Structure formats: structure tokens, C-alpha cells
Amino acid sequence: MRSGPGSLILESGTEAATPSFPDDGKNTIASQLVSRLREAIISGQLEAGSKINLDRAKQSFNVSLSPLREALARLISDGLVEFEDNRGYRVSPVSLSNLEEITSLREEFETYALRESMRVGDVEWEGNVMRALHRLNRTERDASKPETLEQWEAVHREFHLTLISGCRKPLLLSFCKTMLNLNDRYRRTFLTRTSGDRNVSVEHSEIAQGTVARDMDYACDRLREHIHRTGTNLRRHLAEKGIA
Amino acid sequence: MRSGPGSLILESGTEAATPSFPDDGKNTIASQLVSRLREAIISGQLEAGSKINLDRAKQSFNVSLSPLREALARLISDGLVEFEDNRGYRVSPVSLSNLEEITSLREEFETYALRESMRVGDVEWEGNVMRALHRLNRTERDASKPETLEQWEAVHREFHLTLISGCRKPLLLSFCKTMLNLNDRYRRTFLTRTSGDRNVSVEHSEIAQGTVARDMDYACDRLREHIHRTGTNLRRHLAEKGIA
DNA sequence: TTTTGATAAATCATCGATTATTTGTCAAGC
DNA sequence: GCTTGACAAATAATCGATGATTTATCAAAA
Known part of the structure; x- marks a missing residue:
């Protein structure tokens, strides 16, 4: 063959x-x-x-x-x-409790991994973060064009993974990857548009800026909020569709 | 068949x-x-x-x-x-860096899971913890009798899993189980006797007592120390055997 | 002597068919 | 009418054989 x-x-x-x-x-x-x-x-x-x-x-x-x-x-x-x-x-x-656990674990795992990355990450990692941010900001997300949604999901995922990729903890990274997969399924299934009261671009930029500045508390707080907001958003959409 | x-x-x-x-x-x-x-x-x-x-x-x-x-x-x-x-x-x-990551992740994951368990665990869970502690304390661990080592490993593993079993986060529990498995391989491969300067029984009792008393900081600190000491111990044994 | 390339052996990946288990159906008994 | 048990259909699990890839071997050339 x-x-x-x-x-x-x-x-x-x-x-x-x-x-x-x-x-x-x-x-x-x-x-x-x-x-x-x-x-x-x-x-x-x-x-x-x-x-x-x-x-x-x-x-x-x-x-x-x-x-x-x-x-x-x-x-x-x-x-x-x-x-x-x-x-x-x-x-x-899928279930509400499953989504809530995924959100909680993402908050814990990813902030821990981000802190570790800021502690031991090298310059190349910093560069990768800025590149991933730039790509994300330049990727259009238009609900009327399904192919842009897929593309956006890919670069968005890549951004979050790059953020924590400097931590030198392969097992932790694989856990985070797993949680991100599970989370993305919820977003791609239940969330085609982003909530009106959020400026996700700004959120991503703040996280990235704080990260390369190695401002651990700031960056981790922003990341935690970001994850939490997404979780709240998704939970609402699940509730609307009557999923317990 | x-x-x-x-x-x-x-x-x-x-x-x-x-x-x-x-x-x-x-x-x-x-x-x-x-x-x-x-x-x-x-x-x-x-x-x-x-x-x-x-x-x-x-x-x-x-x-x-x-x-x-x-x-x-x-x-x-x-x-x-x-x-x-x-x-x-x-x-x-196996490697030193792998062991170190496992130890770090156990510290983070298990203390988080323990805190959650203390927050939402019910009375039955408390009972399970005390029972697991009692079994562990009553299980002999004699390096000259290999079958006691295996038995001890089983109840020890059970104790640590019971501690965090009240947290109602199945994904987190499965991660902890995975880390515990990996950790146990190091112990069973490299550590047949416990370090002389430790009274592991007391450590377990303190963790369990703090847990059922819902003293979060105390219990989590004791658990973290306990995991950390085991990691330090193992690291020494790996170094002795020339494993990088 | 070292490198290269062809061949053979070992090992992994896949397939189609067979066996075992579960699930659905329905009639007999309570 | 509801439960129970036997049968049949659907589905999962396993096997032995075949095909594909990698690794080892070794002779010829540089």
C-alpha cells in the first residue's frame, strides 16, 4: 500500500x-x-x-x-x-460536573505549570510564547465560516500549550494536554460564539505579557481568570441545552 | 475455557x-x-x-x-x-528527573485532592480514612519476608488513595493513582527498607488525624512533607545505584 | 580499516475467520 | 399483568496466518 x-x-x-x-x-x-x-x-x-x-x-x-x-x-x-x-x-x-472538574483542574494544573515555566523557562520558550500569541491574535474567528473556527481552535490550543511548555515536566504537560482536549470538546460542541462581555484577545495578551515579564502572580491570576470565565460561559451553555 | x-x-x-x-x-x-x-x-x-x-x-x-x-x-x-x-x-x-517530577506532582496533586476531600468529604469517607490508617499500622513490614513487603505496599497505597477519595473529582483521582503507581515502582525497585531517621507510622497517623479533624493546613503540610521525604529517600538510593 | 549496500532474520502490524458473551425477543409460568 | 427462562440475533473477544517494516549480518568497495 x-x-x-x-x-x-x-x-x-x-x-x-x-x-x-x-x-x-x-x-x-x-x-x-x-x-x-x-x-x-x-x-x-x-x-x-x-x-x-x-x-x-x-x-x-x-x-x-x-x-x-x-x-x-x-x-x-x-x-x-x-x-x-x-x-x-x-x-x-459530558456532564456539568465533568465540565466543572475539568475547569478546576485546568486552573490548578495550568497555573502550576505556568509558574514552573516562568521559573525555569529559557529565552527560546519566551519567544515561542510571543509567536503563539501573535498567531492567535492574527487568526480570525468568524462563526459564519466554520473553517475559521477550526483554525482558531488549533492556534488557541497551541497558545495555551506553548505558555506552559517551558516547565520541563513532561507528565504534567501531558495531563494539561488531556484536560485541554476535554475542554475543547465542550467548547467546540456547545460554544460557537464568544461571550459578548469578554475581550478574549486582551486576556490572552495580558497572560502572555505577564509571562515573558516573569510576573508570576500577575500572569497566573490572569490565566486562572481566563480559564474560569471560559468555564462559566460553557456551564451556562450546557444549562441552556438542559445538560445536567 | x-x-x-x-x-x-x-x-x-x-x-x-x-x-x-x-x-x-x-x-x-x-x-x-x-x-x-x-x-x-x-x-x-x-x-x-x-x-x-x-x-x-x-x-x-x-x-x-x-x-x-x-x-x-x-x-x-x-x-x-x-x-x-x-x-x-x-x-x-526510570530516571532521576522522572522521579523528581513524580514527587513534585504528587505533592501538588495529592495536597490539592486532600484539601478538596476535607472540604466536601462525608462521614463515610472519614471512617474509611481511619480504617485505612488502622490497617496500615497493623500491617507488618519486614525486609526479610518479601510477602510482607508486598502486602504493606498494597495497604500503603490504599491508605494514600483513601485519604483523597472524598474529593469527588474522578479525573484528579485517576491522575493521583497514576502518579502513585509510578512512585511505587521506584520504591519497590529501589527501596526495600525505610530510612532510619523516619517514623513513617507517626507520619501517617498525623496526616490521618489532621484530615478527619479537617485541619487543612496541618494535614496538607504533613502530607507534603511525607511525600517529599519519600522522594528524597528514593533519590539517594537512585544516586547510589548510579542512575541519572 | 571504515563505509556502503544488499540480503536475511527478526519483529511488528494487519487481516479474516472463529469463538464467547451480551442483549433483545417472546412464550410459558406465576 | 408481571416475572422468568429459553432461544436467537447482535456484538465483543480471541486466534492463527499473512503482509510490512525494522534490525542485524556481511561482503564488496573506498
């Missing part, structure tokens, strides 16, 4: 602009599935709480059972999928 | 004292493997950093490939196993 390095046969896939070089990562079907399934869950294509029928999933993703099961097993780490013996896999459900 | 409910054929396994009733959980080979592999890694039977050869593992555990791969995929969540495309699975390596 995959043409090896040096092959003259062009691949028929959508990606692969450089057919003579092996792709970086994501070589196996199982690994590709992890990405595709994660995206499908976060974006809401796979409904929260719904059972994942292996036969149907197998068909709709055009894969065999083994890589599908392996991908789902790996997704348990992300908290996006749950499993029970002989009952199979299901998309993790 | 498995005799169904009501069957008159007795199982040949070591467990299953009540053959007429389905086991609670752990029904499938994959799930049993998760437990067995986790125990094998934490106990040090599977060497840290070593590659897991699927063919050999298949034979030594007497299972087929599919459940083995699925079990390993699930173990990634626990941070005990790492994976790379086309290179397979390996036991997560």
Missing part, C-alpha cells in the same frame, strides 16, 4: 507531497486512527456518551478490527473514550 | 472460590493482562526501559497477540509503557 523511499510510484493519498521521504510518525493504521478518532470526538462528530459499535466504526473508517481496537484502547488515556469488559467502547459522556 | 455460571465443572485457576458467580470485572484476557503486566512492571519483574518483545511476552504470559497488544495499549495511560510506531512497546524508563 505504502510506497517505500525512493519509489517512483506516486501515492494516491491526499497528503504526501514528498513521496521519496518517510512520513514523520503516524506510520501505522492504528496511529492514524488515534488522530482521526480523537478529532471526531472532540469535534462532536461522534456523539458524547454514545456507544462505539465496532462493526460500524470498522466500516465507516475503512479499517480492520485490530487497529481499531488498539486505537480506542490508546484513546482511553485521553479521557475521550471509556471501556467496559464485554460491553466495548463508548465516547466519554 | 471459562466455565459459565451454574456449571458444575470447577475452574482450574488459582482464584475463583465462588464458581457459580461471574467474576466482578476482569472478565477478558486483555483485562487480566493489564493487571498482570502492571504488577510485573511495578514490581520490577519487567525491567525499566526494556523493550517488550511481543513474541516472547506472548509465550511467557500464554496469550495470543491481540489481547496482549490491547493490554499494552491500555497501559500507556498508566505511564508504565511507551509506544512507538513500528518499534513496538517498551517499559517506561
